[in-house]
Structure formats: structure tokens, C-alpha cells
Amino acid sequence: MAKKIFDFEAEFKLGIDTVDGEHAQLVDMLNTVHSLIGEGKKEEAQLYFCQTLSNYVDEHFANEEQFMASIDFPQLDEHKRVHENFKRTIQDIIPLIASYNDDAFRKALTDTYTWILTHIGKTDRKYAKFYLTKVS
DSSP, X not given: OOOOSOOHHHHTOOSOHHHHHHHHHHHHHHHHHXXXXXXXXXXXXXXXXXXXXXXXXXXXXXXXXXXHHHTTOTTHHHHHHHHHHHHHHHHHHHHHHHTTOHHHHHHHHHHHHHHIIIIIIIIHHHHHHHHHHHHO
16 A cells, blocks of 8 residues: 555644544545555546545535534634535536546646645634634
8 A cells, every 4th residue: 555645643633523533534535546546546546536525525514514603613604615615626527537537637636635735734723723712
């Protein structure tokens, strides 16, 4: 198995068990895609990406938005807009990837890697900090 591209525990853990569990799933999915590509199984990686990511995004964003609403996070509407933009990007590109469009696959991977780094790594830390301050 190829080296993992992300280390969830070291890079992205927020300290909220339910959210961390879902974020870890996304990181695991991308690590799996990375491993498949490293093993020369690009078509399998594309199929796996298409089958897992769109379902994950819909479910996770709904759960995350519900959590933010439950803690009265003041930037919820802004966060929802960011989620909608990413969902739309993924929904638009999945059919291209499913037809084995290599450029679309590269773009989707770049967008998703960037999402993990900027959204989970930075943006989600805002509501985590808000929540952890509130409960301590």
C-alpha cells in the first residue's frame, strides 16, 4: 500500500467525536484513491471516487450543518453557502469522471485535496473553537 497522503490524527482532528469520525472517513477515502493510483489502478480509483465522494458530501454536510445549528453557530449560513458551492462542483464533475475523463479526475482530486486542507484544516476549526469554548 502506498504512503498515505494525509494523516488525519496529526492534521485535521477537531476534538468533536462525531465530526472527527466523518472527516476521518473523507481522509480515508482520499488515501484509498491515492493508494489505488499509486498501484496503477487509475480506473478503479476513479470509480471509487465517484461512488463514495458524492454520497459522503451530501450526508456529511447535512450532519455538520445540523450540528452547527444545534450549537447556534453564528456563521452557519456562510458555512452552508461554502458547502453548497463544493457540492455543486462535485455534482458537476462526477459524470465526467465516470466517463474516465482524466482532466476532470485530476481537477476533482485537486479540488478535494484543497477542500480538506482549507475547509477541514481551517474553516471547520472556527465552529470547533466556538463549540469547545462553549462547553468548557
